[in-house]
Amino acid sequence: MIIHLDLDAFFASCERLRNPSLLGKRIVVGGRGDPFIFDRKPSSAKKLVTLNSGAFVPSLFHAPHDASHYFNDGDKIRGIVTTASYEARAFGVKTGMSIHEALRRCPNLILIPPDHLLYHTLSHELMEYLSTVIPVMEQYSIDEMFGDLSGWIEEEETESFIKHLQEQIMIQFKLPVSIGASSSKWIAKLATSTAKPYGTRVVHQHEIEAFVNNIPIEEFPGVGKAFSQKMGQYGIRTIGNAWKSETLINSWGRGGRDLYGRLTGNDHEPIQPSRSRKGIGMSRSMDHPVKERNELFRRISVMVRHWSHTIMKLGVNPTTYSFSLGYENWGSSKKQFTVYRLFNESFLQHFAHEKFKELDLYPHIPIRYIAMSATKFLHHDHKTLDILEYETDTKMRSLTDAVTKMREKYGMDIVRGGGEL
Known part of the structure; x- marks a missing residue:
């Protein structure tokens, strides 16, 4: 079995680890694309880290800034939401939303400037730990990892193993994580998304078709906007619809064939311990x-x-x-x-x-x-x-x-x- 780990509201969880008073609060970690890089005055606060990568995670960044100044640009509020706590998400606040819109939806939000060095460090330490308990690990992004349990954990023991792993991560790192498992990387990742927050889900090979049947096609990992729109033109709106359209999807060339393999859990894609940067x-x-x-x-x-x-x-x-x-x-x-x-x-x-x-x-x-x-x-x-x-x-x-x-x-x-x- 392959497992997929996704740290819940990772940046917000890291900030709560440093400041426990934020627990249970509506918080947002936001970013501005480093508005300070062009300052004429030299700074010793710039850091560069190449340990991890992922959405909204630059390799170059400044040390943390006072939130009262970080998001202000004269009389305007700048920046976007990079992570929202689940308490904030209940008000419709989500990743990619402008800070201005987030404050409109949830006026009592606590805004926190990013500390990417902290996030990189905690992610790296967690990956080091996981590599000691799972033989083959892949760092997919700063807050997502894949692991291969083949030949290590019996399939029937997968559920108890990932629940124990989830507990150990919380005990040792104080970081909530959701974990999905299946025979395919991308079905495992999809399983994780249905388990969040702080849940686990195992989807065995014979359960895949029923599991994916009614899930909207755009929610499948790797189905971009173009593919989703293309499928919609043919009435393919769920993964179940896609399963019944093998000939059509395979006719779209290698990309279509690879996608169909992922959708059906037959991609046979291995865990990649190291990924070559392109x-x-x-x-x-x-x-x-x-x-x-x-x-x-x-x-x-x-x-x-x-x-x-x-x-x-x-x-x-x-x-x-x-x-x-x-x-x-x-x-x-x-x-x-x-x-x-x-x-x-x-x-x-x-x-x-x-x-x-x-x-x-x-x-x-x-x-x-x-x-x-x-x-x-x-x-x-x-x-x-x-x-x-x-x-x-x-x-x-x-x-x-x-x-x-x-x-x-x-x-x-x-x-x-x-x-x-």
Whole structure:
């Protein structure tokens, strides 16, 4: 059997662990996409962690801020809900909602700025513990894990095992968790969603069809908006409907065949103890769109510095770079480039500035969004590096290595480029 663990309202649970007076209260942990990254004043509070990943979880973040200032932008309330306690959810507050709307629905909400270092640390410690009691574990996201009990726990003992595991996690970590189990990863994950909060659910192979029959298709893990809409056009509104549409779904190519296997519990997807990272991205939305291009490119320099540091920390060498600018009420401009260079920060700064200038098709319209990502690492796509630039890149790579170590020791802002001043 495969089990899926989902920490209940994880960020809120972490805050309650630190501050027990929050127990039973309507609380929200919210985020603003790090509005402080572009501060001109150097900060020693920036941290970078690459232990975990997941929705709303940046690898770079500041230390906690006073909530009274964190969510305020003049006379406006900024930010979105990243986690709501179940007490707050009873009032319709949910993940992705604006803080302004959350306060409208639940005026007595307690707003808490995120402490991602705490969340990363607790998630990592829990994963370390789970690896001692379950032979094969997969970290799916910062608050979700899969485990393979095959050859370790007899199927008929699964329910008692996961209930005991749930109790032990509460005793040792004071973190509530829901656990689902089945012969398939994705049916196990679906079982967890029906067990929340703080519940367990085992779905045996012969029970899968009855279990999924009336569940809306959009609630199945991995069924995105496009697939859900496509299925709706054919009258497929529940997972049970999908089971009866094998020929149709399989006709949609490999994606359709893989999806049908997951829907029926016949995907046979194994637990992945380590997952190969395919890309590294960074993006920022502006509370106040930026019109001055000098300020825009100063912010691009800041972002490239942090982006470069993350790439160096993960020890990869990208070959494909994507850049995007979003205009205020005017769409966006984006493009992808491939270049075979030995990675270093100096190269990336010059390259990014050059390409963003090419992308800026409407220089008089304010920018509301900046995004950049790196993919196709050399260990995935072996090619010969540019020999004409190799000597220079090797020297700059050594410099980047040294700067990375300094930032690790003294903080991200210890070395900044001239373009940021």
